[in-house]
Amino acid sequence: MATMELFCAVIVGLYVAVKLKRSDARGAFLARMAFLVAAGWLGENTIIHAYGFYQYSPEWSVFIDRVPLMVILVWPMVIHSAWDLARALTTRHVALVGAAIVLADASLIEPIAVQAGLWSWNHPGLFEVPPIGILGWALFAWACLVAFQAQRPWAAVLAAPAFAHASLFACWWVFFRWVDGTVAPWPVVTVAWVLSVGLGVHAMRSHLRDRLTLSDMLLRMPGALFFFVLLAMHGRELPALVAYAVAFAPPYLAMTPWTGRTPPETAASESSAHMTKS
Numbered sequence: 001m002a003t004m005e006l007f008c009a010v011i012v013g014l015y016v017a018v019k020l021k022r023s024d025a026r027g028a029f030l031a032r033m034a035f036l037v038a039a040g041w042l043g044e045n046t047i048i049h050a051y052g053f054y055q056y057s058p059e060w061s062v063f064i065d066r067v068p069l070m071v072i073l074v075w076p077m078v079i080h081s082a083w084d085l086a087r088a089l090t091t092r093h094v095a096l097v098g099a100a101i102v103l104a105d106a107s108l109i110e111p112i113a114v115q116a117g118l119w120s121w122n123h124p125g126l127f128e129v130p131p132i133g134i135l136g137w138a139l140f141a142w143a144c145l146v147a148f149q150a151q152r153p154w155a156a157v158l159a160a161p162a163f164a165h166a167s168l169f170a171c172w173w174v175f176f177r178w179v180d181g182t183v184a185p186w187p188v189v190t191v192a193w194v195l196s197v198g199l200g201v202h203a204m205r206s207h208l209r210d211r212l213t214l215s216d217m218l219l220r221m222p223g224a225l226f227f228f229v230l231l232a233m234h235g236r237e238l239p240a241l242v243a244y245a246v247a248f249a250p251p252y253l254a255m256t257p258w259t260g261r262t263p264p265e266t267a268a269s270e271s272s273a274h275m276t277k278s
Contacts, residue, residue: 001059004118004230008070011222015077018219032153036076036144041067043140043161047168053133054121074223078105079141081220083148088211095149099142106137108248111241112227116234126183127241132168132176139171140164185240192247203254210257217256224252 016033023029041064048054048066060068079102086098111127114120123130143160147153203209228245235241 001057002061005061005070007226008074011226012073012077014222015081015219018215019080022215028153032080032148033076035147035153035156036079037072039144039156039158039160040075040079040140041072042157043164044071046161047136047164050165051168053123053130054119056119057117059117075137078102078109078223079144081216082141083145084216085212085220086145088213088216089208095142095145098145099138102141103134103138104248106134108224108245109227110134112231112235112245115238115241116230123180124182126188127185127238127244130176130180131183132171135171136164136168139167185244189240189244189247192244196247196250200250200254203251208255212255212257214257214259217252220252 019029020026045065045067056063056066056068056071060070062069064072079098082098082101082105083094085101086094090097110129110133114128121129121133123133125131125133140160140163143163144156147156147159231242231245235245
């Protein structure tokens, strides 16, 4: 576990270092990350205490009450990078698009992490992960990103945990408690691949890669590769899980501007800034 935590620390450190190097508002970036750390710990720790749906492996090195320190540091990177992509992809419904990206990330991360023994759930679901557990991260992320978009990132510290509690409670009692059971994997794998191909084709036809930078996409790749390594180590004997995980790759590959060129909007703003300085 110590080696895995070291790799997590390197991934988070790399993300923060690159963002600080590229940012003209380093203080604002660090503040957002700090607010996400505080909100993430408060939300997750109180949810574990309140509902007892899951628990982390005791092999994690450092805990802050019920949550490992490294997990508290990793999730802000996931949410912030999703916000960066959402802002590049759209000017409307940024929080919703960002939450959808986090939903996709959590859908990949959760089954692999459980298979690797990083944490475990006390309710059944898909690959031993209840769907509400995946949805919870998207709901939490949406509340955080609403605060970011409103330029009140500090509001996420209390608002996001409160919204996560209320929405999870409502979702459970209205819907998920009635369908609480093991989910057959292969039908979900089929749906995942249909969605993957559809989103990949949409990304190519809409030229979404023209709105993104190669560096933004590359910043997310170390985390993705980390979980695919965990999959190779702990899930290679589960064909359904492997097929499910690989289905997440095509849309991201279709959105990545492999030429590394600067999006037109960014290039125009940089040119304008250069002329102003001149």
